[in-house]
Amino acid sequence: MTPAPPNTGFLARRDLDKLRQQLVTQGYRCIGPQLRDGAIVYDELQSVAELPVGIHIRQAPGSYQASETDSPRAFAWANGPQSLKPLLFAPRETLWQVEHGADGTLRFMPAPPQAQPTAVIGVRSCDLAALALQDRHFLAPDCDDPYYRARRDALLLVAVNCTHPADTCFCASTGDGPVADSGYDLLLDELDDGFLVRAGSPAGEQLFASLPVSTATDAQHEAAACAARAAAEQQQRRLPPGNLYPRMLERHDHPRWQDVAGRCLACGNCTSVCPSCFCYREQEHTTLAGDVSGHQREWDSCFSAGHSYIHNLTIHADTRSRYRQWLLHKLGSWHEQYGRSGCVGCGRCIAWCPTGIDLTAEITALLEEDS
């Protein structure tokens, strides 16, 4: 039996709301997963009774289905369509405004970032890995984004190790799960009667000290370790290991790209739900009277026509080229940019693709077939 690591406590299930109450007492807006319209989404948590207790989720290519069970567990599912991304990289926000005076003058007004201390309960390891990638992009030393920065600095993360991966999950093959090894303030392992709790930061240690935890037993630790092993073994999908960029470039004109283009709607659902995609566009939104305009940043997608528009030319004019661009960047040139692939194996792009396109199947087929 594996002994319990030091500084691990046990929080009884009846005391879970004390964690939420502590966060609220410390001034955090507390966000947690909740079932809404058949999907698990993040929303403000008024009580842990709002967590998706007993909910199981079945995910498959193009499919996401919730069902009720009599399990006492609140985190026995893998993920919903949202990651942490919308909480940090807002889908749309105004960066500045311009007032047009009657005399033709322009008055520029800043729209400084607003950030409320926010605690998120229920974060998964894949989303912590994606957050680390987003940090590298938005908090790069020479390009520190003040909007992202403000929200990131105000964020506290209570992670939960995954015990029920979806059929679409493959975080074990990307090395990003199902167990979180860093990036959290507090980490929970869910058992039937409560949670193993461990701190991962000074803020987490402070939170830990405020909770009514008892010493975790070796048996409880073994149960959590066993569930984590089973969650990894259960995953069937895989990404081929290593830097795939050279092999993908060799297959730049492979017929598989046209094959997938025949199924792809270029809707951009995959990039919206992807926790690591960070493309955006900026544009002006003017009031009907035309006296005020806001300069807004909003999510973009490499599947949109405007994404590659430059100097009267759309570089990726067809779906074949856009899908290839997505995969070449996500699984290829990310290695040059960030030293790893941009995929953390969450499987969201598979489940939320309306035509069920599965990037693990596409990349496997592309690499297996002759170039």
Ligand code: SF4
């Ligand atoms: S590419 Fe798909 S599986 Fe990989 S991180 Fe993005 S949404 Fe998740």
Ligand code: SF4
């Ligand atoms: S791969 Fe699927 S989700 Fe992505 S753009 Fe194509 S149809 Fe939409």
